[in-house]
Amino acid sequence: MVLELVSTNKSFGGELRKYKFESNSLSLPTQFNIFLPSSSLSSSSSNPTPAPVLYYLAGLTCNEDTGPWKSGILASAAKHSLAVVFPDTSPRGAGIEGEEEDWDFGTGAGFYLNATSEKYKKNYRMYELITEELPRVLEGEKEINVDNSRVSLTGHSMGGHGSLSIYLKSKAGTYKSCSAFAPITNPTACPWGTKAFAGYLSSPSTEGPSHDATLLLPNVAFSPKILIDYGTSDNFFKQGQLLPEKFKEAARKKGLNGEEEVRVRSQEGYDHSYYFISTFVDEHVEFHAKYLKA
Known part of the structure; x- marks a missing residue:
């Protein structure tokens, strides 16, 4: 695999790099950004150490640039010496009618x-990209100094759905922690999810539950x-697209509402925007750092 370095920008003492490669998962080229803290760079440290990894999964209409540009996560990642990987939100250029x-x-x-x-099954394989291919890509590039044994997930909206569902389907220890901003927590029961599953899945009624965090949580082994934040003034929350109350109830029934287990927090007056994310992103990074550096 040839990993092409597209750009590099210094930020908070570390580097934000954009890479491009031919993805086997998507059967198309794809791009991702990765922030590497100064502690992991040979150019910045006499004793560089592999950085734990936090994946940031962005939401609808976004791409690999949205998170590093808007979320404010880079400063917190630098403070805690974490790498952050920003994948794209879908394949690009598949040429499928209607996409x-x-x-x-x-x-x-x-x-x-x-x-x-x-x-859609040839190209739309984002789960495989996130859980299998990108970790292999990172491990195979000596210039990317990260520790693939210490990995966590976060995301916003559709990306919050991604982080939660990937985390809850994983084997114990694969990911150290998971957080989400305004996630789609119960996609089988909301318009966004039912529309997506009807298009992507051959049998939405039987396959959908395996991608639904609220339905996965009761059976987690x-x-x-998990840390979740959503805003009470989020129009998508008001429209029933996010359904955090369903996830919180599933956690309660499983006895997982403790501080060290599952926290679902409503934030008064906040909306769905990156102003909301940037307000609480430091707390989320600190949450992950506790488990990634334990």
């Missing part, structure tokens, strides 16, 4: 699953470490 028609389906809206419908 460009709606903002909440197709391009920019991959929903972090492996599609099974005939139309390890002690989850």
